[in-house]
Amino acid sequence: xxxxxxxxxxxxxxxxxxxxxxxxxxxxxxxxxxxxxxxxxxxxxxxxxxxxxxxxxxxxxxxxxxxxxxxxxxxxxxxxxxxxxxxxxxxxxxxxxxxxxxxxxxxxxxxxxxxxxxxxxxxxxxxxxxxxxxxxxxxxxxxxxxxxxxxxxxxxxxxxxxxxxxxxxxxxxxxxxxxxxxxxxxxxxxxxxxxxxxxxxxxxxxxxxxxxxxxxxxxxxxxxxxxxxxxxxxxxxxxxxxxxxxxxxxxxxxxxxxxxxxxxxxxxxxxxxxxxxxxxxxxxxxxxxxxxxxxxxxxxxxxxxxxxxxxxxxxxxxxxxxxxxxxxxxxxxxxxxxxxxxxxxxxxxxxxxxxxxxxxxxxxxxxxxxxxxxxxxxxxxxxxxxxxxxxxxxxxxxxxx
Ligand code: CS2
Ligand code: MG
Numbered sequence: 001x002x003x004x005x006x007x008x009x010x011x012x013x014x015x016x017x018x019x020x021x022x023x024x025x026x027x028x029x030x031x032x033x034x035x036x037x038x039x040x041x042x043x044x045x046x047x048x049x050x051x052x053x054x055x056x057x058x059x060x061x062x063x064x065x066x067x068x069x070x071x072x073x074x075x076x077x078x079x080x081x082x083x084x085x086x087x088x089x090x091x092x093x094x095x096x097x098x099x100x101x102x103x104x105x106x107x108x109x110x111x112x113x114x115x116x117x118x119x120x121x122x123x124x125x126x127x128x129x130x131x132x133x134x135x136x137x138x139x140x141x142x143x144x145x146x147x148x149x150x151x152x153x154x155x156x157x158x159x160x161x162x163x164x165x166x167x168x169x170x171x172x173x174x175x176x177x178x179x180x181x182x183x184x185x186x187x188x189x190x191x192x193x194x195x196x197x198x199x200x201x202x203x204x205x206x207x208x209x210x211x212x213x214x215x216x217x218x219x220x221x222x223x224x225x226x227x228x229x230x231x232x233x234x235x236x237x238x239x240x241x242x243x244x245x246x247x248x249x250x251x252x253x254x255x256x257x258x259x260x261x262x263x264x265x266x267x268x269x270x271x272x273x274x275x276x277x278x279x280x281x282x283x284x285x286x287x288x289x290x291x292x293x294x295x296x297x298x299x300x301x302x303x304x305x306x307x308x309x310x311x312x313x314x315x316x317x318x319x320x321x322x323x324x325x326x327x328x329x330x331x332x333x334x335x336x337x338x339x340x341x342x343x344x345x346x347x348x349x350x351x352x353x354x355x356x357x358x359x360x361x362x363x364x365x366x367x368x369x370x371x372x373x374x375x376x377x378x379x380x381x382x383x384x385x386x387x388x389x390x391x392x393x394x395x396x397x398x399x400x401x
Contacts, residue, residue, distance in 0.1 A: 001026050001097065003060055006052035008034065008044050011378035013345040016040045016386055017317040019373060020047055020085035022093060024060055030092035031371055032085030033286040033320030038175075038387045043084050051086065060093040067292045080287045083264050087290020088323045088369065096368040101353075102323070103363055106295065106330035113360040114328040116339040117142035117207055117232075119313075121158045124148055125195045132196060132204075139359030142205035142232055142336060147192045149185050154178045154389075156211045156401055173385050180391035180399050182214065186222055193229035205232035207258075212236045212400040213391070216245040223253030232336075233258040233280055233309075239400065243270070246277035258282055261311040264289065266297050273304050280309035280335050286320040287311075291327060298331045307335030314340050318350035322369040325354045325361050337361060349377050 005023040010016065018034040034043045051070065058066060067087050074082050095102040103109060118140035122128030128147045135143045146157030155178065189208065196206060208231060214222065219237035226234060235258040238245050249257065258280035259272060264287055272278045281301050288294050298308050308331055310324040321339075328337050339361060342350075353370025354363045364370050391399040 001028070001060060001093075003055050003058050006047075006055050008047050008052065009373060009375060009378055010040065010044055010383045011349055011381050012384050013349045013378070013381045014343040015314060015346075016383055017346070017350075018043055018084075019317065019319055019350075019378075020052075020089050021373060022055065022060065022086075022089045024093060026097075028060075028093050028096050030060065030089035030096070031319045031369065031373055032087065032089035032092070032290070033317045033323070034085035035286060035315055035317050035320065036080050036084065037315040039081070040383065042081050046081050047085065055086065060090050061097070063087065063090045063094060063292060066090060067289065071289070078265050078267075080262075080264055083287060083289035083293075085286075085290070087292050088285055088319065091291050091323070092368040092371075099367050101363055101365045101367065102291070102326040102369050103329040106291070106327060109329050110332050111329060111334065113362050114325060114334070114337050115141050116312075116337045116356070116359055116361055117144050117205070118359070119144050119146070119157070119340045121146040122148065123158055125192060128192065129196065129199050132200060136200075136204075139357070141359045142207060144207040144209060144338075145192060145196055146209060147188070149181070149188045151184050152179055152181060155180070155185075156213075156389075157209060173387070175387040176389040178389045178391050178401065180213065180393055180401075182218060185213070186218060186225075189222060190225045190229070193226055193231070197229050202230065207232045207235065209235040210237045212239045212262075214238050216248040219245075219249045220252035223249060223255035223257075226255050227253060231255055235259070235282070236261070240272065241268070243268075243272050243277070246272055247275065250275075250277045256280070258309055262287070266293065266300060269297065269301070273301050273306055276304050276306070278306060280307050282309050282311050284311035284316050284320055285323045285327070286316050291323055294327060295331065298327070298333055302331075302333040305333075307333045309335045310337055312338035312340065314342055314346075318342060318346065318352045318354075319369065319371050319373075322352050322354050322363065322371045325363040326369060328361070329363055345381070349374050349381070
């Protein structure tokens, strides 16, 4: 078998998605997610101008060799652009050729279904409590809580979903500038946990995403302040490119830590994992080079009792989500799967076999990753430039959003 066609499909059914579609001489097709929120066209060019011409004629069954060739052959390796899409499309083809759902090629099922966490958010605490109720009504076994901060007009993670829970998507043609005040945030988050615990009790697993906005000592402070509320995890508490920063946080608090959605290779995690500075690894197939390297990361992490928690907001496309759910079902050290869902139109463009019910996911048993791309419908929704917001402090200094 050999690859005879490679197509990059850009579509925007509410938000931008980039998908690689490979076709073989036997008529099999494979899909890979290449969505990079706010930098989509960089990946389109990388794939179209530099990668897909090299894929024509290759044997799609040579998944590991193709991954190694693209990683080492790029020379300028690593980063979110160079790691997109191809690997998942090849696994999709390989599993379809075998007539099996992908998880069966990854060792088979290690569990019956996949536990998720949903996004709950509110501009203020009453709105947040209503949003938690909505997630619980969907059966979510765990909930991420993000709220507005008194004195700040808008913050990350709030109004990400409307009152029906549908994702409200960032579609600004230029980055919105939002204001940020770390001290106000650090004062406010413990009161949010206090209110949610008072309303929903001590058992509901609660997660929170600090979204890279704290210094290590501020992250240590927040981790300690949240200990009485037993969070399931505190995510991206401090920019973790400086992996050693997590040493200070780790020795200061027992709050579990999750890191890695912006990481692209195992080397980004090396100190974090070998020194057990974190409890969950967050990378998604879309930004980590696919199923091949992500499975290796999970096996590396398993040696240190660290679990998977694949990144799953709405800017991971249903193609990326499908590959995640197959991995989630198969790996032993599964932790939890983020799932904020997609708009109904997105689910029409990307018809998927995975199901979400009672707060849990299952990949289904369709051959491959189980996603069909409606290219005609995709073409009806062209790309529109969209950027994530940026933060600025009150004195105008730019800050992580
Ligand atoms: C967030 C993401 O879901 C999360 O944990 O960090 O929603 C992140 O803000 C987006 O993926 C950025 O595009
Ligand atoms: Mg995050």
